[in-house]
Amino acid sequence: MRKRFTLICMVLGFALHAQKHNYIYFVSFKDKNNSSFSVKKPQEFLSEKALLRRAKYNVRIDETDLPVNELYIKKVCNKKVKFKNSTKWLNGILVEITDTEAVADIFKNEFVASVQKVAVYDRKQVAKKEESTATPEEAEVDTETRNYTDDRAVYGKSFDQIKMLQGIALHQLKYTGEGVTIAVLDAGFFNANKLAWFNKLQRSHQIVLWKDFVDNDFNVFDGNAHGLEVLSCMATGDTGSYIGTAPKAKYLLLRSEDAETEQPVEEINWSVAAEFADSCGVDLITTSLGYNLFDDISSSHTYEQLDGRIANISKAAEIAFSKGIVVVCSAGNDGGNPWRHIGFPADAPHALSIGAVDMDRVIAYFSSQGPTADGRVKPDVSAPGVSAAVESPDGTVAFSNGTSFSAPITAGLVACLMQAHPSRSPQQINDAVRQSADRADIQDTIYGFGIPDFNLANLILGDSSLDSNKDQLVNVSYNLEDKMFAFTIYSASPQIMGFKLVDENGTIIKTGTQQCMSKKFQHFYIDELALPYSKKGYGFIIENDKHQTFVKLF
Numbered sequence: 001m002r003k004r005f006t007l008i009c010m011v012l013g014f015a016l017h018a019q020k021h022n023y024i025y026f027v028s029f030k031d032k033n034n035s036s037f038s039v040k041k042p043q044e045f046l047s048e049k050a051l052l053r054r055a056k057y058n059v060r061i062d063e064t065d066l067p068v069n070e071l072y073i074k075k076v077c078n079k080k081v082k083f084k085n086s087t088k089w090l091n092g093i094l095v096e097i098t099d100t101e102a103v104a105d106i107f108k109n110e111f112v113a114s115v116q117k118v119a120v121y122d123r124k125q126v127a128k129k130e131e132s133t134a135t136p137e138e139a140e141v142d143t144e145t146r147n148y149t150d151d152r153a154v155y156g157k158s159f160d161q162i163k164m165l166q167g168i169a170l171h172q173l174k175y176t177g178e179g180v181t182i183a184v185l186d187a188g189f190f191n192a193n194k195l196a197w198f199n200k201l202q203r204s205h206q207i208v209l210w211k212d213f214v215d216n217d218f219n220v221f222d223g224n225a226h227g228l229e230v231l232s233c234m235a236t237g238d239t240g241s242y243i244g245t246a247p248k249a250k251y252l253l254l255r256s257e258d259a260e261t262e263q264p265v266e267e268i269n270w271s272v273a274a275e276f277a278d279s280c281g282v283d284l285i286t287t288s289l290g291y292n293l294f295d296d297i298s299s300s301h302t303y304e305q306l307d308g309r310i311a312n313i314s315k316a317a318e319i320a321f322s323k324g325i326v327v328v329c330s331a332g333n334d335g336g337n338p339w340r341h342i343g344f345p346a347d348a349p350h351a352l353s354i355g356a357v358d359m360d361r362v363i364a365y366f367s368s369q370g371p372t373a374d375g376r377v378k379p380d381v382s383a384p385g386v387s388a389a390v391e392s393p394d395g396t397v398a399f400s401n402g403t404s405f406s407a408p409i410t411a412g413l414v415a416c417l418m419q420a421h422p423s424r425s426p427q428q429i430n431d432a433v434r435q436s437a438d439r440a441d442i443q444d445t446i447y448g449f450g451i452p453d454f455n456l457a458n459l460i461l462g463d464s465s466l467d468s469n470k471d472q473l474v475n476v477s478y479n480l481e482d483k484m485f486a487f488t489i490y491s492a493s494p495q496i497m498g499f500k501l502v503d504e505n506g507t508i509i510k511t512g513t514q515q516c517m518s519k520k521f522q523h524f525y526i527d528e529l530a531l532p533y534s535k536k537g538y539g540f541i542i543e544n545d546k547h548q549t550f551v552k553l554f
Helices: 002-019 048-056 070-076 102-107 159-164 167-172 196-203 226-235 265-280 312-322 403-420 426-436 454-460
Strands: 021-029 082-087 092-097 112-122 181-186 207-212 250-255 284-287 326-330 352-357 381-384 388-391 397-400 472-479 484-491 495-502 508-516 520-526 539-543 548-552
Touching: 021 102, 021 265, 048 265, 070 082, 070 092, 082 265, 092 102, 092 265, 102 112, 112 265, 159 167, 159 381, 159 388, 159 403, 167 403, 167 454, 181 226, 181 265, 181 403, 196 207, 196 226, 207 265, 226 250, 226 388, 226 403, 250 265, 265 284, 265 312, 284 403, 312 326, 326 403, 326 426, 352 403, 381 403, 388 403, 403 426, 403 454, 426 454, 454 520, 484 495, 484 508, 508 520
Parallel strands: 181 250, 181 284, 207 250, 284 326, 326 352, 352 381
Antiparallel strands: 021 092, 021 112, 082 092, 388 397, 472 484, 484 520, 495 508, 495 539, 539 548
């Protein structure tokens, strides 16, 4: 009798426990057979802008573009199985159930490939959130033509982080992201609709739209402020106070992350949001989200999965790239944690993943490291992410740490490159950013290719200021940590080029040679030289058998 009573209590207890939770499952389908859509009529499911991007980069419309089969959705969903979202790239749907016995019925459908539990929520957590009633501050539309001088008085607190990446040079050439549309996939944009600079973006039609893929509504301005800070790194345009890296770009604000939990459903939400961005015709996706450890430890990723092909979010990032979208993401902040490695989707082969350095160009202790499980160099490049200037929800400028900020700072300047070179493919843009970095020839799994120089990237992509028939010293930088000069030379022909480093009196400090290939940018280095910036007069001489060029360094 006691055993029977115990068993009844256990069953009843399980039932009561189950009733307290909502379960989210990802149901993936085997195919898209008998779809009501056709790749021959893409205008039925893709915007004109999305189609123009595909045509521009010769991207073929294929089955991944087709929406999920509506008949499959109708057969799976019922009173016990509530539809939440669909993802055409991963070919499946998110469903919400309260009784896990319904899972067995889902499996009875022969077109179902798999059913995976991706989230568990206490019912108190899924209560409907209130719509924001915020009233934006008034602000005039920004119609001025700025003079982007290399001056702290113009850029304010964002000067150092843009200067390090040589982004001011792009701004001076009027490359400010204009004509480029950026989707920001994040956890929320709390209070953004109350801020003057955001209102200014709206009035100038730079904020295209916003959407929440967690709660499936159109309110992204409550909850979490992380996305607001990320957006500010690119979009702010307050002369004398703070200027972002792409102040003239257009933006989509998309919430895919539930900051209160860490569950696999967020990777699916990211794919849904990225597909939406693609359908709207965006040019660039930037995301300061990354995953590896989940609340349910059994669902967490392993290092062996860090190959860009296994995690749902990484697969989605790769598909986004294949559609002609540049994808920029944070490397992660686990450099000082047991995991240590980059997160997902930073492992995606064609995602430009960004590590973090401080203002002395030294890698941050928290910046996640590579390599990937299949041996690729990650992060791709590194950018300012220690004491990075960001806009706070109260409208003031604060300083924050994280690859969450090094990624959008970089993404904004990538958008400037895309404006400058609209015919260049996402792969060419990525390659130029990597090639411009100060460790491109000595890349590692901590800095990646190093700190990019966007002025040099602009030259690499074919700016008219580069004479392809003339040897040029195009970049010089000094790394305080390694006591190392990094030089970039453009060589018009195959040759051996000599160099000399001299002090203010003309005394030769260091000499060497570099084998150069025809019409290529060559990177080389002089290390173990602790030269203070305060000392004037250092110079660098490059020479071959025909000419000699002197460049003053300090």
